[in-house]
Amino acid sequence: xxALINKFKEYGNLSPEIEEELNxxxxxxxxxxxxxxxxxxQIVSSLxxxxxxxxxxxxxxxxxxxxxWFGFENIILGSAFPVFYDKPSYENIQFLEPSxxxxxTSKDLNDLYKRFPKMNTIGRKIAExxxxxxxxRIGSLQTENxxxxxxSLLKFQPDAIQRISLGHIASYLGITQETLSRIRRK
Amino acid sequence: xxALINKFKEYGNLSPEIEEELNxxxxxxxxxxxxxxxxxxQIVSSLxxxxxxxxxxxxxxxxxxxxxWFGFENIILGSAFPVFYDKPSYENIQFLEPSxxxxxTSKDLNDLYKRFPKMNTIGRKIAExxxxxxxxRIGSLQTENxxxxxxSLLKFQPDAIQRISLGHIASYLGITQETLSRIRRK
DNA sequence: TAACGATTTTGACTTTTGTCAAAAAAGTCG
DNA sequence: CGACTTTTTTGACAAAAGTCAAAATCGTTA
Numbered sequence: 001x002x003a004l005i006n007k008f009k010e011y012g013n014l015s016p017e018i019e020e021e022l023n024x025x026x027x028x029x030x031x032x033x034x035x036x037x038x039x040x041x042q043i044v045s046s047l048x049x050x051x052x053x054x055x056x057x058x059x060x061x062x063x064x065x066x067x068x069w070f071g072f073e074n075i076i077l078g079s080a081f082p083v084f085y086d087k088p089s090y091e092n093i094q095f096l097e098p099s100x101x102x103x104x105t106s107k108d109l110n111d112l113y114k115r116f117p118k119m120n121t122i123g124r125k126i127a128e129x130x131x132x133x134x135x136x137r138i139g140s141l142q143t144e145n146x147x148x149x150x151x152s153l154l155k156f157q158p159d160a161i162q163r164i165s166l167g168h169i170a171s172y173l174g175i176t177q178e179t180l181s182r183i184r185r186k
Numbered sequence: 187x188x189a190l191i192n193k194f195k196e197y198g199n200l201s202p203e204i205e206e207e208l209n210x211x212x213x214x215x216x217x218x219x220x221x222x223x224x225x226x227x228q229i230v231s232s233l234x235x236x237x238x239x240x241x242x243x244x245x246x247x248x249x250x251x252x253x254x255w256f257g258f259e260n261i262i263l264g265s266a267f268p269v270f271y272d273k274p275s276y277e278n279i280q281f282l283e284p285s286x287x288x289x290x291t292s293k294d295l296n297d298l299y300k301r302f303p304k305m306n307t308i309g310r311k312i313a314e315x316x317x318x319x320x321x322x323r324i325g326s327l328q329t330e331n332x333x334x335x336x337x338s339l340l341k342f343q344p345d346a347i348q349r350i351s352l353g354h355i356a357s358y359l360g361i362t363q364e365t366l367s368r369i370r371r372k
Numbered sequence: 373t374a375a376c377g378a379t380t381t382t383g384a385c386t387t388t389t390g391t392c393a394a395a396a397a398a399g400t401c402g
Numbered sequence: 403c404g405a406c407t408t409t410t411t412t413g414a415c416a417a418a419a420g421t422c423a424a425a426a427t428c429g430t431t432a
Contacts, residue, residue, distance in 0.1 A: 066329055068321070080321055084314040113307065120306035121299065127313035128270040134320035135254070135266055141327035142360040143252055146419070166380065174328040179419055181381055332389070352410065365389055367411055 002026055004049040004102035007076055011125040018116050025108040030100045037101075038079055038093040045082035045089060046103040049074060053099020054163055058171070059091040067172040070096075070160060076126055082106060084127075096164060146175045147183050188212055190235040190288035193262055197311040204302050211294040216286045223279040223287075224265055231268035231275060232289040235260060239285020240349055244357070245277040253358040256282075256346060262312055268292060270313075282350060332361045333369050 004026050008014060014022065028051075031037070037055060038045050055071040057079060068091055071077040081087045083106045112119045140152045150173060153160055160169060170180040190212050194200060200208065214237075217223070223241060224231050241257040243265060254277055257263040267273045269292045298305045326338045336359060339346055346355060356366040 061325075061329055066325070068325070068328075080314070080318050084318065113310075117303035117306065120303065120310050124299075124306045124310035124313055127310055127317055128266070131313055131316050131320060132266050132270065134317060134324060138320060138323055138327065139247075139252070139254070141324065142254075142358075143247055165378095172328075176420060177380075178382085178421080182419095185381080351408090362390060363410075364391080364412085368389095371411080 002028075002102055003051045003074060004047070004076075004104060007049050007074065008122055011122040011129075012118075014122075015116075015118070018112070018119060021112060021116075022104070025112070026102050026104050028100065028102050030098070031095050032098055033095055035095050036092060037095065038082070038089055038091070040090060040092050041088050043082055043086060043088050044105065044107070045079055046105045047076060047078040047083055047109060048101045048103035049076055050099055050101045053095060053101065054097040055093050055095050055099065056164070056168060057091045057093045065171060067168050070157065070164060070168075070172065072157070072159060083109075096168075141174060146173065146179055147186075149173045149175075150180065150183050188214075188288055189237045189260060190233070190262075190290060193235050193260065194308055197308040197315075198304075200308075201302075201304070204298070204305060207298060207302075208290070211298070212288050212290050214286065214288050217281050217284070219281055219284055221281050223281065224268070224275055224277070226276060226278050227274050229268055229272060229274050230291065230293070231265055232291045233262060233264040233269055233295060234287045234289035235262060236285050236287045239281060239287065240283040241279050241281050241285065242350070242354060243277045243279045251357060253354050256343065256350060256354075256358065258343070258345060269295075282354075327360060332359065332365055335359045335361075336366065336369050 002023070005014070005019065005022050008022065031053075037048070040059065050071060050073050052073060054073075055077065056067050057069045057071070058065045058067045060066070071093075077093075079089045079091050079093060081091075082089045086106065109123075113123060136156075140149050144152060150169075153169070153173065166180055166184070167177045170177040173180065188209070191200070191205065191208050194208070217239075223234070226245065236257060236259050238259060240259075241263065242253050243255045243257070244251045244253045246252070257279075263279075265275045265277050265279060267277075268275045272292065295309075299309060322342075326335050330338060336355075339355070339359065352366055352370070353363045356363040359366065
């Protein structure tokens with residue numbers, strides 16, 4: 001009943017030994033809407049899976065918030081710079097709904113990677129899957145207009161429209177909220 | 187003097203045992219401008235590093251070619267679907283210059299991943315680095331206008347402008363070649 | 373329910389980018 | 403060199419998206 005460990009298992013077998021270690025490392029927390037999972041500049045971070053709830057990742061550019069992704073339930077989530085590189089995060093991760101999540105710190109994860117080489121298979125597959133998802137998003141931004149991108153989002157993350165404000169979605173799509181409002185009117 | 191093995195070494199130590207296996211698996215080839223490394227629909231593919239030369243990856247959308255990336259010397263290259271998923275490639279990879287490259291097939295790579303768990307550390311780090319590069323590109327497409335994206339490209343891949351035709355670059359930036367020509371006029 | 377703040381919509385206008393056609397420039401090869 | 407192809411540039415116009423300001427709607431809570 002540990003959403004993060006269950007998720008790991010989808011990417012590869014866990015020996016009883018590794019699973020036991022994971023049970024020591026993985027913690028669960030509950031946070032309110034508006035709370036932060038991660039703030040820009042932080043180096044210490046975690047990989048996490050939301051059991052119930054929702055987050056957004058965003059960064060500031062030219063004094064504006066830019067939403068880089070949304071994190072729904074049962075998806076492996078994290079910020080690349082702190083988790084992959086032990087470097088300060090350029091993005092913030094904020095809960096958009098009251099949320100319960102399971103997490104493991106990058107430090108502990110790297111510890112597992114070192115002690116159990118097989119764990120790297122799972123880490124590799126997770127990163128590879130993220131590559132494919134990011135490529136999909138690049139294709140959408142590179143070749144589609146605002147309306148088509150909105151419909152791509154509807155298709156891949158239909159929940160988003162119900163649960164996330166129009167302004168946040170517009171930012172994620174790389175358009176203004178006025179434009180998105182006009183698209184939606186149709 | 188094996189560009190691919192050297193590249194692997196940048197991501198982690200290779201035991202003599204693994205390096206010997208790699209030497210068996212990694213092959214070198216030379217191809218002409220216009221030749222294909224990979225064609226859409228292929229499942230069998232490889233990870234590769236170009237010693238001298240240049241490739242582009244592109245796919246067809248609405249009867250038009252869309253350039254998804256360019257591959258320069260001494261960068262780990264490959265197409266996600268066939269390499270990560272053993273699924274048919276949606277993209278083509280074509281040489282834009284006469285090229286010499288080192289490659290390892292996905293099959294052999296997966297073989298190494300299974301036989302030498304530590305090899306997954308290198309695979310993981312490669313995939314993680316690609317994630318960061320792809321995120322960078324998403325940020326550019328999401329928040330910058332045509333001119334800013336052009337300057338981002340100038341900054342990150344200054345070679346591109348010298349070695350790649352304007353039409354190919356425009357496609358990569360998600361704009362028309364007329365627009366790019368007008369940007370460049372300034 | 374009333375009042376407040378936040379979010380969404382609308383309108384008028386500007387800027388950016390795309391489209392289509394044609395001309396100019398650059399590259400290739402006998 | 404000269405003919406041919408490919409690539410790049412230019413012009414006129416159309417479409418897409420942004421900006422700014424104001425109004426409408428929605429949600430929350432006293």
